Amino acid sequence: MSLAARADRLAEVVAGEGLDQLIVGDLVRPGDSSPDASASARWLTGFTGTSALAIVGPRARMFITDFRYTERAEREVDGAFERVTASSRLLPELASHLEGRVGFDDAATSVASLGKLEEKLADGIELVATTGLVERLRRQKDEGEQEAIAEAARLADEVYESVLAPGLAGRSERQVARAAEARIRELGGEPSFPAIVAAGSNGALPHAEPSEREIASGELVVWDMGAKLDGYCSDCTRTFAVGEPGGEARDVYELVRRAQAAGLDAVRAGVGGAEADEVARALIRDAGHGERFGHGLGHGVGLEIHESPRLGPRSEDELLAGDVVSVEPGVYVGGSFGVRIEDLVVVTEDACRNLSTLPKELRLVD
Amino acid sequence: MSLAARADRLAEVVAGEGLDQLIVGDLVRPGDSSPDASASARWLTGFTGTSALAIVGPRARMFITDFRYTERAEREVDGAFERVTASSRLLPELASHLEGRVGFDDAATSVASLGKLEEKLADGIELVATTGLVERLRRQKDEGEQEAIAEAARLADEVYESVLAPGLAGRSERQVARAAEARIRELGGEPSFPAIVAAGSNGALPHAEPSEREIASGELVVWDMGAKLDGYCSDCTRTFAVGEPGGEARDVYELVRRAQAAGLDAVRAGVGGAEADEVARALIRDAGHGERFGHGLGHGVGLEIHESPRLGPRSEDELLAGDVVSVEPGVYVGGSFGVRIEDLVVVTEDACRNLSTLPKELRLVD
Numbered sequence: 001m002s003l004a005a006r007a008d009r010l011a012e013v014v015a016g017e018g019l020d021q022l023i024v025g026d027l028v029r030p031g032d033s034s035p036d037a038s039a040s041a042r043w044l045t046g047f048t049g050t051s052a053l054a055i056v057g058p059r060a061r062m063f064i065t066d067f068r069y070t071e072r073a074e075r076e077v078d079g080a081f082e083r084v085t086a087s088s089r090l091l092p093e094l095a096s097h098l099e100g101r102v103g104f105d106d107a108a109t110s111v112a113s114l115g116k117l118e119e120k121l122a123d124g125i126e127l128v129a130t131t132g133l134v135e136r137l138r139r140q141k142d143e144g145e146q147e148a149i150a151e152a153a154r155l156a157d158e159v160y161e162s163v164l165a166p167g168l169a170g171r172s173e174r175q176v177a178r179a180a181e182a183r184i185r186e187l188g189g190e191p192s193f194p195a196i197v198a199a200g201s202n203g204a205l206p207h208a209e210p211s212e213r214e215i216a217s218g219e220l221v222v223w224d225m226g227a228k229l230d231g232y233c234s235d236c237t238r239t240f241a242v243g244e245p246g247g248e249a250r251d252v253y254e255l256v257r258r259a260q261a262a263g264l265d266a267v268r269a270g271v272g273g274a275e276a277d278e279v280a281r282a283l284i285r286d287a288g289h290g291e292r293f294g295h296g297l298g299h300g301v302g303l304e305i306h307e308s309p310r311l312g313p314r315s316e317d318e319l320l321a322g323d324v325v326s327v328e329p330g331v332y333v334g335g336s337f338g339v340r341i342e343d344l345v346v347v348t349e350d351a352c353r354n355l356s357t358l359p360k361e362l363r364l365v366d
Numbered sequence: 367m368s369l370a371a372r373a374d375r376l377a378e379v380v381a382g383e384g385l386d387q388l389i390v391g392d393l394v395r396p397g398d399s400s401p402d403a404s405a406s407a408r409w410l411t412g413f414t415g416t417s418a419l420a421i422v423g424p425r426a427r428m429f430i431t432d433f434r435y436t437e438r439a440e441r442e443v444d445g446a447f448e449r450v451t452a453s454s455r456l457l458p459e460l461a462s463h464l465e466g467r468v469g470f471d472d473a474a475t476s477v478a479s480l481g482k483l484e485e486k487l488a489d490g491i492e493l494v495a496t497t498g499l500v501e502r503l504r505r506q507k508d509e510g511e512q513e514a515i516a517e518a519a520r521l522a523d524e525v526y527e528s529v530l531a532p533g534l535a536g537r538s539e540r541q542v543a544r545a546a547e548a549r550i551r552e553l554g555g556e557p558s559f560p561a562i563v564a565a566g567s568n569g570a571l572p573h574a575e576p577s578e579r580e581i582a583s584g585e586l587v588v589w590d591m592g593a594k595l596d597g598y599c600s601d602c603t604r605t606f607a608v609g610e611p612g613g614e615a616r617d618v619y620e621l622v623r624r625a626q627a628a629g630l631d632a633v634r635a636g637v638g639g640a641e642a643d644e645v646a647r648a649l650i651r652d653a654g655h656g657e658r659f660g661h662g663l664g665h666g667v668g669l670e671i672h673e674s675p676r677l678g679p680r681s682e683d684e685l686l687a688g689d690v691v692s693v694e695p696g697v698y699v700g701g702s703f704g705v706r707i708e709d710l711v712v713v714t715e716d717a718c719r720n721l722s723t724l725p726k727e728l729r730l731v732d
């Protein structure tokens with residue numbers, strides 16, 4: 001889908017909501033956003049900077065940035081948009097272009113920004129809270145986006161192999177994590193989040209931060225990482241054994257592997273996020289480890305590492321063709337070890353396409 | 367100032383505002399914050415994670431995180447705080463502990479979060495918008511914080527030297543920037559922002575992104591970078607000449623150097639941010655380059671790379687002892703070259719203490 005087509009599609013949604021315009025972009029720290037907060041503006045306009053607001057409606061295609069990014073906006077922003085450089089701050093510039101009933105995203109707007117915007121509005125303009133209108137369109141990835149995510153996933157897969165090559169025993173969790181992040185950068189990407197490398201009992205903490213703990217023989221190592229390439233994220237987890245991990249760890253590993261395979265089998269358009277989760281969770285529960293799988297089965301991935309939809313017991317989302325989601329069951333045996341196996345897949349009408357290429361048999365490394 | 371003393375000081379401010387409690391932390395993406403968004407919670411409690419809300423008031427010291435961080439909270443959060451792990455999401459847990467007149471920060475709270483919080487409130491609890499109560503306390507850095515920032519600045523200074531060692535000519539801007547960021551990480555820090563390395567005419571763009579452009583002999587190179595160490599940021603800019611840059615570039619360089627020195631001389635407690643800016647700006651304006659200094663003189667630096675106070679023509683801030691601010695005039699000659707020189711200083715009662723150790727005479731490198 002071209003950028004112009006995205007704007008047209010969004011304009012239809014805006015009209016369907018009874019609005020004249022929708023503000024797209026970060027109204028929490030306008031002009032000083034994080035890349036994540038700028039994701040919707042990027043998706044809509046192609047702009048890769050962090051100071052960006054857009055106005056879209058049936059009769060509006062406007063892009064606003066500040067003087068630092070005028071040239072970049074000329075180069076990157078789709079020609080369907082009129083490009084404007086704010087003379088000082090973004091909010092007053094934005095306010096001067098609003099007309100009619102104007103939607104803003106309530107999760108991307110701070111109470112302070114809303115107040116400032118209201119102060120500057122001309123008479124007759126009405127601000128209306130909306131939720132996730134752009135995020136909903138961003139869910140289903142077009143072919144170019146799927147390829148960008150697949151490319152980021154391939155990069156991360158390559159990083160696993162090269163960082164694994166000298167073995168894990170005797171290296172600290174932090175050394176391995178920092179080596180992986182450095183290798184991602186050498187290959188032209190950025191980490192899509194700080195890598196998790198958690199050995200032995202640390203593996204039982206689903207979001208352990210890599211520590212100075214030395215990885216020892218006989219331990220399982222949960223290694224969760226992703227790359228960001230051209231703005232798009234990947235996300236993958238593998239659990240490796242450093243030498244022979246023993247029977248209990250092998251049993252749990254096989255259980256998680258079966259649960260992950262079952263989760264993958266369940267993912268297709270039309271299935272509920274709770275339903276897919278339950279398929280994997282039932283296997284883990286039936287094996288007596290139900291209490292040890294304390295997070296959801298997965299989440300959408302795209303310009304942000306966590307997007308819609310959610311796969312989990314309380315999810316009300318239904319999977320759609322083009323969703324890119326993680327499938328990542330885990331079992332965490334407190335004080336002992338953990339296992340998580342995660343792939344990234346594109347949801348299709350009748351199944352899913354796996355973007356992760358690493359094998360999932362238990363791999364024993366040095 | 368101990369963490370407990372910070373909480374006591376904040377409780378006084380809260381009482382002074384006629385409030386029973388203040389919510390501290392990110393109410394835009396609670397549970398999924400960026401490190402920047404978590405800075406106030408970190409300053410107050412010592413917690414280094416990204417899922418944190420605190421409640422402070424004359425009779426309240428509470429810290430809330432989720433299951434991922436229970437153990438870290440036990441380890442890091444000051445003992446003055448009762449530590450609570452939310453059973454699911456942070457907002458409902460937060461709501462259940464609120465009492466009386468409760469302040470929230472309007473810049474750190476999304477319209478959506480405010481709505482969700484209001485839905486969950488018991489009768490008789492009133493939410494009151496406040497602005498920057500914690501940020502105002504964070505401005506004046508105690509000795510430990512000053513030392514942390516100085517240490518980050520020393521690390522960055524060391525990185526300049528080691529990345530400069532092989533010379534700049536023939537390397538791309540991006541290669542130099544990536545080498546600098548990699549070296550910061552090798553030394554145990556993180557970049558406090560993506561490094562800017564801008565050669566020749568790219569130097570005329572104050573926030574140029576490092577490009578594939580090869581740095582050539584005869585060019586000026588604007589190099590702006592900082593390190594983050596133990597949570598605290600540094601910020602520094604030097605402009606180097608790759609071989610002889612010629613008379614015009616030398617003249618502009620000396621002008622910026624004089625303006626920067628004058629700015630440093632002007633910085634002390636009691637001086638206005640606009641006043642300090644004007645001292646440096648007047649020199650640049652008198653030399654006929656007034657239109658070529660299109661940004662403010664500086665900004666506060668601490669747990670975030672941009673904090674209060676601001677030094678610039680429209681600033682209404684007055685400098686206070688303990689403020690840590692950048693002093694960074696620049697002249698940008700469009701299509702030709704740019705010069706910026708930036709130090710980081712601690713404001714004292716009668717002057718300022720410079721945390722940057724690199725010389726400022728024009729340095730010719732290979």
